[in-house]
Amino acid sequence: MIYFDQAASSRPKPPEVGEAMVHALNSIGANPGRGSHLLAREAAQMIADTRERAARLFGSSDPRKALFFPNATAALNQAIKGINWSEGDHVIATVFEHNSIRRPLAYLQRKYGIKVTYVSGNDDTVSLENQLRESIRPETRLLALTHASNVTGTVLPVEHAATVASDHGIPVLLDASQTAGHLQINMREMGITMLAFPGHKGLLGPQGTGMLLMEGSMDLEPVQHGGTGSFSEEPENPQQWPEKFESGTLNTPGIAGLNAALNVYESDEHNNVPRETMLGRSLMKGLQAIDGITCYSPDKDHCQLPIAAFNVLDIPSQEIAMVLDAHYDIAVRAGLHCSPLTHDFLNTTQQGVIRASLSKYNTEEEINRFLEAIQEITASYQML
Missing domain, CATH: 3.90.1150.10 (Aspartate Aminotransferase, domain 1)
Structure with missing residues (x-):
């Protein structure tokens, strides 16, 4: 075919991806963060290595703020729904957004009465900048935009959009579902506050993996609660990163495959x-x-x-x-x-x-x- x-x-994946997943499944098999024995420690170390590699590759200052999710959709939901919204708050997005951004925003419109402005930019940097500046209000709380259209492949001028947002103190959420693995992304240099991406597309990793990386001091409320393997005596989720956002057992074989894919990308990044x-x-x-x-x-x-x-x-x-x-x-x-x-x-x-x-x-x-x-x-x- x-x-x-x-x-x-x-499709296909680099052979290292499947090999890493099989090793994690058959040779490790333990639950990271849920024990102090050798295999649990090995699983936890692999998880930590993946956080550090992702933070390094995508320009995030703190690996503890490199969070794992089942996919980019879940990561985007955490980023969007984790903000403390109030009625009348305002979000700017683009007409090129995937439903993974549009539908969470529609949910917020229904639940909290937020307002959303969708700009087009007409594939033109100046036009996009002008539309953004015209759309910003005192109550604008977030700029959420895709890095590239999943329909046409058009890459948006993210740095220019982020500069406009930064001028007004507005955090930027970037959906890199189509660009991670294809284009170089550095959160610090590009002015990105939150970066979401899947493992299974341009990075050539496994399905069932995604990440949300945070840069700066912005905080979020977790959208999922449960066991984290630490502070078990407390009725609330731990407040420390990353445990605050990662309730339940992580997809250890999937993350092992993602780590291998990131390693392949890092070694072949410019080729x-x-x-x-x-x-x-x-x-x-x-x-x-x-x-x-x-x-x-x-x-x-x-x-x-x-x-x-x-x-x-x-x-x-x-x-x-x-x-x-x-x-x-x-x-x-x-x-x-x-x-x-x-x-x-x-x-x-x-x-x-x-x-x-x-x-x-x-x-x-x-x-x-x-x-x-x-x-x-x-x-x-x-x-x-």
Whole structure:
């Protein structure tokens, strides 16, 4: 199979990832933080090593504030719902947000009566900055934004947005679900207060892993409560980090795999991006040359992930994806991609969008075979 659904979940994984998970499952097996015996200590040390590696890679000053979650969605929920909200508080987000940000904000609107402004930026740094400045109010408590659209791959000018927020003392939550592992991210240098990312996408780690990293003195209230392995006599969660936010048993095999993936990324940090970028540009150029194809990704001069978003004529995107799967053994993603505001912006709510997304393991030969398939499919529909 040609796997062009890397933005949903990466495939294949580096062999080190599976090896680390099997070792944690079969050779360690113990519960970190729930005992003082050798195996529990080994599990706890692996957890601590992963925190330190993630903090180092993403520019967080304190590894204790590198928190583990089952996925980026859970991390974003903790970041958003953990703020002490009051009626009338205000949040700024973008129309490119995944439902992992939009739905928690909708929940806060319903529960607390907060206000939310969604800005577009029109793929332009100056426009985004102007819209942000115009949207800021005295009661604005948070800027929540995706680093890159999961639909089109468009990378937002995060540093510029963070500077605007910093000028007004507003914390910044960055959803790096699509960019972690593809782009270098440094929280301190970029002005990011909270960073959420999954392990299983660009970082090439396992599913069931995600992290929330904090920078600075901002505090949160935990959204989950329970056993933490320490201060068991207290009725409330411990107030120390990270235990305050990590009730229940951690996904030790998953975190072991994430640690291995982070280690691979760290050792190959400067070598994977150019190849992905080259393949993505080749894919987009080929699609743009096919009559009947509408492309939604930005032009070549705009910062872009290895994602191509497009449609074939006026055919439903899901139908094209089914044809690719059944007749060409090619996996892509189609539909609304859990990002309805993006489709409102693109005017693709009815048709959806076909998304082909790449990793460093894809090849030029696969790009050529994919383009041949799209050419054949388009031509067949044009004959009907």
